[in-house]
Amino acid sequence: MSFPEQDLGLIGAVGRMYRRLRAERGSDELNDTQFTVLAMVTREGPRTPSELGAFAGVTPPSMHQAIGCLVDAGLVVREPDPHDGRKVLVVPTATGEQFADEVRRRRHEWLGARLDALSPEERQTLAAAARILRDIADS
């Protein structure tokens, strides 16, 4: 192949890890977009459909449907924005908070077991790499 080690093996490693982490969510009840929405509003509080669509990288109609699925599942509710009659706020329900915590727990359980099996040096390497990767991805 053309570019053997120019990327330090990062592209392959990130791709494999991403697929594995997605599999370890252990729930196929929500798709990627729906999961992103639930994670966002449970972690960072209520958001408008526009904000969620921009973050998830989907169009307003797609986000509308994704939110509708979460509403039907009882995980979030739509509330009118008290300051702007045009806007809607997507707010997690207690069930939604529980569900999000449960998914995070499963995923952390799987990853945590792997991390525990590493040496302190390896863990330190990964923690440092996570910071560097985050900077690169956001650049």
Add this chain to the structure above:
Amino acid sequence: MSFPEQDLGLIGAVGRMYRRLRAERGSDELNDTQFTVLAMVTREGPRTPSELGAFAGVTPPSMHQAIGCLVDAGLVVREPDPHDGRKVLVVPTATGEQFADEVRRRRHEWLGARLDALSPEERQTLAAAARILRDIADS
């Protein structure tokens, strides 16, 4: 949130990096499955639909359609397996090899520029992390 730093920030970092690398492919002509197939057969040689489906995590009919799209695009061809009449081999065409190289070039260009901006120690950290991540993901 419930599990602040137990994952060393890896889940978020991997997710962001994956999305960014996908965006930097700079081509929306192929979807994830199709791209995975083309990457696989150009990097590791001809594979059967079953092997490709297992790797990409899709069912045989889905893989069949994905391969069909690549065939229509002139990027791969289906050839009979000389040793087993039931099997089919997906083989990249010259065009397919060129296309895959081009995508890799764009992605490496973006990532390479970021890696060049790092210190030697940071690059070493990332290379070590890539190896560890690969082991974890494949475990």
Add this chain to the structure above:
DNA sequence: TATTGTTATACTCTATAACTATA
């Protein structure tokens, strides 16, 4: 009889375009 691949069909997700309501 098991395995590999293919076809038929339906469902989910997403997008574009058009419409409604509020600022």
Add this chain to the structure above:
DNA sequence: TATAGTTATAGAGTATAACAATA
């Protein structure tokens, strides 16, 4: 007039079930 959200409709991708061919 611009912005936020919604509705209508169509296209792409995937899955389950059933079928064909070969080992």
